[in-house]
Structure formats: structure tokens, C-alpha cells
Amino acid sequence: MNTASAAMLTRPQDDGAVNTPATSVVRMQGITKAYGGVQAVNGIDLEIWRGETVALLGPNGAGKSTTLNMLLGLLSPTSGTLQVFGMTPHAAIHHSRVGAMLQEGKLLPGVRVGEFIDFVRSLHPTPLPKNQLIDLANLGGLLNRRLDRLSGGQTQRVRFAMAIAGDPELLVLDEPTAAMDVEARRDFWASMHAYAALGHTIVFATHYLEEAEAFASRLVIVAQGRVIADGSVQAIQDRYGDPQVSFTLSNAALPNLDHLPGVRESEVQGERVILHTQDPDATVRALIASALPWQGLEVKHSDLEATFITLVHQGGH
Amino acid sequence: MQGYLRVELLRTVRDPLYIFQGIVVPIGFYLLFSGLFGSGPHAPGTLPGTVEIMVANAIFAGIWGCLVVTSPRIAGDRTNGWLKNLQLLPIASSATTIGRAVVAACSALPAILAVCVTAVVVHGVAFGAAQWVALVALMWLGVWPFAILGIILGSLTNADSAYGVTTGLYFVVSALGGLWVPPAIMPAGMLAIAKLLPSYQAANLGWHIAGNQGPTLTSALVLLAWMAVFILAAAFIAPRAAKGR
Structure with missing residues (x-):
């Protein structure tokens, strides 16, 4: 049963790493x-499999950070069970199997980046080689800088190094790029790609849709403390997206268009006819083949943002 | 734990607050007090003012060395999120707490030495090598309870309140402990209170060594009792504070 649900939930990665029997990382x-009195998280069931890159997406206050804090053992759930590699979050961290990067939190003032890296590596039984760690986190030029004299983006790079120093199988990131400018963000995701390519599982919370879309193999959309959608970007768009074909149909009586291929629903706004369709290509072909005197045809593919907004809006009711 | 000790020590030696308040200020206090009260003649069987004030100020300095690197720092680390980040690393909270206590104790030593060296250089205070070693060692041991007290205070306060609460308590325990006025001129009631305090008994260790006497059992027992109480309290309070949001 687990393998079946894993196959449904998991989108095969490019490197095929998850084609081997899926191993549960988070349950x-x-x-x-x-x-x-405030219910921040309201009944989340979530299983994450080895090799996945999972984006936890949701509006502010949806419960993303609370969920990640529980996953890391920083908060205890009010109810429910949570296992990371079959153990408690605390134990998973103390076995160097989980690394994490929080949104905030200062590092040790007065200590230099290089000294800090040495300290963090010394805590793990099999740390990443120092050179590899420095390369992955792009810290080459900063080793002699003091932690209290770094910019926000540089501090995030050190936090990233801190998270991956123990070569953890699971990497958890809470809005990792929130404090970064565009360039720092791009560099950061490049580092993350390099780390994911080593076969690691990554879970990150974000409210940047484009980051989730570009980087995650699976989206878990959270609103009001619940999971409201879960799957690959494509699967979510196929299921919840709303592609539209629209055109102008002047002064003619509106024929019934609901039978056209793909169409789920039609509406009229003034002279404009909007067809909500599951298959815009098929709908357009049928329109071309028809004798309808339509003009100004437009096809609007569903984008993740629109899908997301729809979902969160529905999830709120 | 050595790794944690190392970064906390690095942080301490590069902390301007510690360098200034832990080392420079005590030297200034010693010069001030010894200049005002230290030069007069002294009765037989009592210590010269420069020596008595040296011991009192070394303890005063050592206590602050212990407190300044623990209480405000722990409260700040919790408020600014470092403690949360630390919980994401595979290091036991008991190891970090013990590491902080060791660093605090280490921070007291330069402060004590700074006052002693100033006494030698400025007022020509002189002892034999063995007596200096015993004097410094016992004064240093005497302030260790304050390393644990600093951890307790840091766990009970936040970044805004830690410094004020710590300084307030520090002044009270120093004044009541006879570190600011010679115990000989304290009223009997005040002296009775002083003798119950670790500040007085830590200084009393030093006064005895400086006066060519052995340390008293009372001093040792009072200090050990405070140490035990502080350790028990810290063991209860520190983990809860670190976990709290």
C-alpha cells in the first residue's frame, strides 16, 4: 500500500533515484x-520520501513555519504523531540526519566564519569535507570575516553551511531566501541544486511561487493549518488549474458550448465568451472547426499563481 | 564540547564589553579605592589597606567576569534566536551549559589577575610565589558560584532586562558582602548577613591567605552550599529556558 501511494505522490526525479523502493523520511x-487558543496547525498528514524536493507553500500565517518547527523538534505538536527517519525529530538531529536553516536567529558574534565552520563540523561524526562545504555554501572569500560583520545574504550562506555541515540526508529550510536580493537568491538556489543533486531530501517553506515551481519536485500547499493540495506542479495545475479560452461573439445568440471538447463551464461577460476548459488545445481545434463567427480568440493557460490563489481561497472556506 | 568551549572563548576575548568591564574597569576601581583608603597605617594583625582592597576588588572583578559573559549573553542568545539555531545542531544542551560555566569561570581569572598586577605595580604589594599562587587560586575558586548564578540569571531574564537585573544583583551582593567597605567597620548585623554571602566568603578566602592564615572551613562550606544550590537551580531552569519560545 505504501509503494502504491508513494508512486502517486512521488514524481520521478531526473536521476531516477526514487525508482528504488521509496523510503519514508518524514511521517x-x-x-x-x-x-x-489559536489553532496554527489543524491536522496535517504528510509523508515525505527520500530524494524528494518538497516546497511547503502557503500564505503568511498558514502554518508553514509551525509545521517546520515541529518537524525540527523546536515545538511539540499538541496532538498527532511525527517521525523523522522513524525517530523523534530531536533524535534525528542528534544523529546528524537532519540539517536545518531557520529564517532568523543570530550567529555567534566575534567568531570568524572559518572558526564557526570548524566548530559546526566538529559536532558531526562524518561532516562534509571542509573544502566541499565552503564551495557548496560559496563562503570562499568570507572565512576570515566575523559573523557579526556579514550582510544578510552572507549570513544566510553561513546558515546554509551550518545546515549541511553534517551531510544530512534531510535538509529543512524555512523561507531561506526571504532576506536575499535577486542575485543572492539565484546563487543560493544554485547551491541548493548542487546539494540536492547529491541525492538528498529537501523540504522548504516559501511564499515565492516561482521558487517552488522552479525547484520543487512536489508542492504541498497549506492554508489555515491544513494541506489543501499536494503533488507535482503539473499535477496540481492539471487538477486545480483553470485554463480559459475566450473570444468575442457579437450579436449572435449564444449556442450551447458546454459540449465542446474539454469545456467544463462557459460564461458570458458582455460580448466576451469565456470557456473554462481542461484541454485548451482540443477546445480551440473544435472552435476552428465550428462555424461560429468568433473573433479575438485568446487562450489563457493556467499559471501556478492563479491556481494557488484559487486553491487558497477555496481552502479558506 | 571542546568545540563549543573554543567558540565561546573566542567570542569572549573579542567582546569589547568583557574586555572593558571585566578587566579595565576593575583596575580603575582598585586604583580609586586603594588611593582613597589604602595608604593609611594599619593595626597589628590586620591587612594593609592596599592588600585588603586588592582582595576585595579582585573578587568584585572576578564576580563580574563570571556574570558579564553569562547572564546578558545567554538572555541575548535566547532572544535573538541563536539558542534556537543551536538546537538544530547535534550538541546536548547540558554540554553548552557546562561550556558556558567553564568559560565564565575562565573569564574571572584575567580580571582577578589584572587587579593583583595593578596592586604589585602601583602599590608594591608583595608576596612569595607560593602565596601568590594560593591567593589567586582560592580567590578564583571562590567566585565560581557566580558562574552558575550567571547562567540562572540569563535563563530567567531576556535581552532587555538581563543587564539591569544582573548589575543590580551584582552591586547588592558586593555591597552587602563587604567588598566596598572594610568588613571591620561594618555594623554587627550587616556583618552577620555578609558572612552568609558567597561574595564575602570568597573575599574572606583571599584575606586569610594574604594574612598568612589557612582558609576557614566556614568559607568553604558557605561557598559549597551556594554552589550546590545554584547548580541544582541551573539544572532545573536552564533547559526549560532554552526550550521555551
């Missing part, structure tokens, strides 16, 4: 978290 069952 959350019925997780809830209430803080002083």
Missing part, C-alpha cells in the same frame, strides 16, 4: 498545534 499523522 506526520494528524499533527495539530494550538498556541493560546
Whole structure:
């Protein structure tokens, strides 16, 4: 049963690493978290498999950070069970199997980057080789700089090095690029690609859709403390997206268009006819073959942003 | 734990607050007090003012060395999120707490030495090598309870309150402990209170060594009792504070 659901949930990676029997990395069952009367997380079931790159997407206050904090053992769930590599989050961290990067939190003032890297590596039984770590986190020019004298983007690079120093199988990132400018963000994702290519599992929270779309193999969309959609970008768009074919049809009586291939629903706005379709290509072909005097044909493919907004809006009701 | 010790020590020697308040200020205090009260004649069987004030100020400095690198730093680390980041690393919270206590104790030593060296250079205070070693070692051991107290205070306060609460308590325990006025001129009631305090008993260790006497059992017992109470309290409070949001 697990392999079947894994196949449904997992989109095969380019390198085929997940074609071997899937191993569960994270298993959350019925997780809830209430803080002083507010239900931040409201029953999350989530299984993450080895080799996946999972984006936790949602509006602010959706429960992403709370979920990640529980995954890291920084918060305890109010109810539900949570296992990371079959153990508690705390144990998984102490076995160097999980590395994480938080959104905030200062590092040690007065300590130099190189000294800090040595310290973090010394805590792990099999750390990444120092040179590889420096390369992956792009810290080459910063080793003699003090941690309290780094820019926001540089600090994030050190946090990233701290997260991967133990060569963890699971890397957890809470809005890793929130404090970065465009260039730093691009460099950061390049580092992350390099790390993921080593076969690691990555879970990150973000509210940048384009980052999730570009980088994640699987999206988990969260709203109001619940998972409202879960799958690959393509699967989510196929299922929840709303591609539209529209055209102007002047002064003619509107024929029934709901029978056209792919069309789910049609509407009229003034002289404009909008067809909500599952298959814009088939709908357009049928329109061309028809005798309808349409003009100004437009095809609007579903984009992730529109899908996301629709989903979050529906999820809120 | 050595790795953690190393970064905390590096952080300490590069911390301007510690260098200034832990080393420079005590030298200034010693010069001030010894200049004002230290030069008079002294009765037989009592210590010269320059020596008595040296011991009192070395303890005063050592206590601050312990407190300044623990309490405000721990509270700040918790408020600014470093403690949360530390929880993502495979290091036991007991190891970091013990590491901080060791660093605090180490921070007291330069402060104590700075006051002693100033006493030698400025007022010509002189002891034999063995007596200096015993004096410095016992004064250093005497302030260790404050290393643990600093951890407790840092766990109970936040970044905004830690410095004020710590300084306030530091002044109270120093004044009541006879570090600012010679115990000989303290009223009997005040002296009775002083004798219960670790600040007084740490200095008392030093006064005894400086006066060619052995340390008293009372001093040792009072200091050990405070140490035990502080360790138990810290073991209870520190892990809870580190975990709290």
C-alpha cells in the first residue's frame, strides 16, 4: 500500500533515484498545534520520501513555519504523531540526519566564519569535507570575516553551511531566501541544486511561487493549518488549474458550448465568451472547426499563481 | 564540547564589553579605592589597606567576569534566536551549559589577575610565589558560584532586562558582602548577613591567605552550599529556558 501511494505522490526525479523502493523520511499523522487558543496547525498528514524536493507553500500565517518547527523538534505538536527517519525529530538531529536553516536567529558574534565552520563540523561524526562545504555554501572569500560583520545574504550562506555541515540526508529550510536580493537568491538556489543533486531530501517553506515551481519536485500547499493540495506542479495545475479560452461573439445568440471538447463551464461577460476548459488545445481545434463567427480568440493557460490563489481561497472556506 | 568551549572563548576575548568591564574597569576601581583608603597605617594583625582592597576588588572583578559573559549573553542568545539555531545542531544542551560555566569561570581569572598586577605595580604589594599562587587560586575558586548564578540569571531574564537585573544583583551582593567597605567597620548585623554571602566568603578566602592564615572551613562550606544550590537551580531552569519560545 505504501509503494502504491508513494508512486502517486512521488514524481520521478531526473536521476531516477526514487525508482528504488521509496523510503519514508518524514511521517506526520494528524499533527495539530494550538498556541493560546489559536489553532496554527489543524491536522496535517504528510509523508515525505527520500530524494524528494518538497516546497511547503502557503500564505503568511498558514502554518508553514509551525509545521517546520515541529518537524525540527523546536515545538511539540499538541496532538498527532511525527517521525523523522522513524525517530523523534530531536533524535534525528542528534544523529546528524537532519540539517536545518531557520529564517532568523543570530550567529555567534566575534567568531570568524572559518572558526564557526570548524566548530559546526566538529559536532558531526562524518561532516562534509571542509573544502566541499565552503564551495557548496560559496563562503570562499568570507572565512576570515566575523559573523557579526556579514550582510544578510552572507549570513544566510553561513546558515546554509551550518545546515549541511553534517551531510544530512534531510535538509529543512524555512523561507531561506526571504532576506536575499535577486542575485543572492539565484546563487543560493544554485547551491541548493548542487546539494540536492547529491541525492538528498529537501523540504522548504516559501511564499515565492516561482521558487517552488522552479525547484520543487512536489508542492504541498497549506492554508489555515491544513494541506489543501499536494503533488507535482503539473499535477496540481492539471487538477486545480483553470485554463480559459475566450473570444468575442457579437450579436449572435449564444449556442450551447458546454459540449465542446474539454469545456467544463462557459460564461458570458458582455460580448466576451469565456470557456473554462481542461484541454485548451482540443477546445480551440473544435472552435476552428465550428462555424461560429468568433473573433479575438485568446487562450489563457493556467499559471501556478492563479491556481494557488484559487486553491487558497477555496481552502479558506 | 571542546568545540563549543573554543567558540565561546573566542567570542569572549573579542567582546569589547568583557574586555572593558571585566578587566579595565576593575583596575580603575582598585586604583580609586586603594588611593582613597589604602595608604593609611594599619593595626597589628590586620591587612594593609592596599592588600585588603586588592582582595576585595579582585573578587568584585572576578564576580563580574563570571556574570558579564553569562547572564546578558545567554538572555541575548535566547532572544535573538541563536539558542534556537543551536538546537538544530547535534550538541546536548547540558554540554553548552557546562561550556558556558567553564568559560565564565575562565573569564574571572584575567580580571582577578589584572587587579593583583595593578596592586604589585602601583602599590608594591608583595608576596612569595607560593602565596601568590594560593591567593589567586582560592580567590578564583571562590567566585565560581557566580558562574552558575550567571547562567540562572540569563535563563530567567531576556535581552532587555538581563543587564539591569544582573548589575543590580551584582552591586547588592558586593555591597552587602563587604567588598566596598572594610568588613571591620561594618555594623554587627550587616556583618552577620555578609558572612552568609558567597561574595564575602570568597573575599574572606583571599584575606586569610594574604594574612598568612589557612582558609576557614566556614568559607568553604558557605561557598559549597551556594554552589550546590545554584547548580541544582541551573539544572532545573536552564533547559526549560532554552526550550521555551
